[in-house]
Amino acid sequence: MNVTIKDIARELGICYSSVSRALNGKPGVSDETRKKITETAERMGYRPNELARGLVSRVSRTIGVVIPEILNPLFNEITTGILETANLNRYDVFLCVSNWDRKKEAEYLKAFIEKRVDGVIIKSADDSPPDSFDSLRLPVIGFENSSARRNYSFVEVDNVRGGYLAAKHLLDCGYRKIAFIGGKKNSFSHNDRYKGFLKAFEEKHIAYNRTLTFTGEFNIDSGYNVARQVFELHRDVDAVFACNDVTALGVLKYLDQNNLKPGDDVGVVGFDDIRYSDLPMINLTTIRQPKYLIGKILMETLLEDIRKKEEGIETVSRKIVLEPELVERGTTKHNFIKTDL
Amino acid sequence: MNVTIKDIARELGICYSSVSRALNGKPGVSDETRKKITETAERMGYRPNELARGLVSRVSRTIGVVIPEILNPLFNEITTGILETANLNRYDVFLCVSNWDRKKEAEYLKAFIEKRVDGVIIKSADDSPPDSFDSLRLPVIGFENSSARRNYSFVEVDNVRGGYLAAKHLLDCGYRKIAFIGGKKNSFSHNDRYKGFLKAFEEKHIAYNRTLTFTGEFNIDSGYNVARQVFELHRDVDAVFACNDVTALGVLKYLDQNNLKPGDDVGVVGFDDIRYSDLPMINLTTIRQPKYLIGKILMETLLEDIRKKEEGIETVSRKIVLEPELVERGTTKHNFIKTDL
């Protein structure tokens, strides 16, 4: 049904190999016939079959991407960077959402292999990235979890520094009883941010009460519920560092419903700087991750690895660390002085 | 480098066609050899090459999706529905973002054809969906723009009714000087929502001052700027119907910065009911689109069309219309009575 190079060859009474060479700009065909070929290809509406092409050339110009969520603004923006960079380089992307399910993740990876993608980008659902790639020679790059040390590259933000910046800022403002609401317990990002968080206290020789440490899920409801827990258990908490902005939104929701004014009554710092957190109604102080850039670098690094592999150049696993940045907004106030509520 | 069915056949001293049949559960191979085959396939780590498979079977189990944006919460949730439904049915999705660029859109479609996707879902960047499919027999389904009547199916929300619900609600509350901030001028959704909007006025025999009609882009800044325009030009406006929630957020931002209280001073209704619009800090009254469901139905309908095509059954273009729903929140108040500001 579709036009093939054989059809074009038959139309012109020549061999189809010449058509292939002509259309791919390879030598071995005269300018005259080349012109005739491109013209008839155009006229007949020829569309190369990338499946056949990929079968012999072993290149599919396709990347597989697995992320845990897409609704989450963090991954949303990272994905945007990934997709735009891919498309800029004429690659197509299989996008798969694991919902933090390790099993699904493995299934997607299997499908990627069967569809012969040229490379894979993965934010693993847990902190032991799949090892099924170790045997294949498929270029892979991960987001976060670099500490799990695989033989592939990683991109991530300096989470220790992020946690440090958050705590230091809160302490500088004058907040003292600071609750830490982390992400999944024992996840690398959680641990690193907590580590940095504690470091700020140490540096200022302020003792940290570890009973103020909590963990939550990556959504608003969780943030809300944990906030309630925090304030019911510890009436004297005067600030919260939430390990991501979505959780922070849940905290803000709790404060709003309990007539606590962010910044004045309770300081709040988030992490990520998601879209809309700069709205005046939200105005969340946060640690910014360069989300779009992360996606862009993930894809660019992967494409470079793919190119090198095609050229037979050995690649080394890299770990690319980006800097987080404090964004001061209205949910923290300088010169905070505790007033008993 | 990869294990093939020929490798398995050689290992067992049989013909590779038997391997194919065994692995695909087809008849013509004894239970005994079938078992041996599946075992060695497993042992050797065989992964079928979907490129080769697709080449002969003409089925790739791959869907191409083109959307204008992914950052936008509306498309974000629709995409979630699309992806999850695809994955549930063991399809992979090429996701491409057009950024409302007609040319990019065409490029993606071309790539889809070359990669031999089984079907396409598209929210076209403008209101004349690409016609390049008319010749191909590729199953396609669109989101919105159904009025452009192509020979493929569409899913959309009843936009006329949505506009009507918004205006009726505002009028019922007591708002009278209502600004309409639309989307891209002359887009079908814009026109339909405006049509419904006007209908509510007619029904109540209230004249509508058409100078209160504005258009904007699909982002916060635009909403903010148009809001400023609205209120600088028309000091007596007491409510705004924004054609989408993102624009409405821009309006809320403007109100916040000008000490106007949503609901009490100015009624605001959005459209879509995006994530986070239910946060107490935002609390936006809006017309809900069943976003996830839209994505799900888009994919399910497409897959059905694909299945029918594979079975040689003729398909007819359908237009699936979903109902929008008014969600009352804090940015509109009943018994609003105009007080001169």
Next chain:
DNA sequence: AAATATAAAACAAACGTTTGCGTTGAGAAT
């Protein structure tokens, strides 16, 4: 004019599958 070089085109194998058809051989029916 014969030998040689070169560009253009044809030939053919390969990529890894699926699948229609032909072959084989063992047991059942005659």
Next chain:
DNA sequence: ATTCTCAACGCAAACGTTTGTTTTATATTT
């Protein structure tokens, strides 16, 4: 003993490309 049936398996073509090799035709050299 001969024929028939039928499952199990092998053979080979096909899907639409790319690409190395061979043939052909033309131009160049001696």
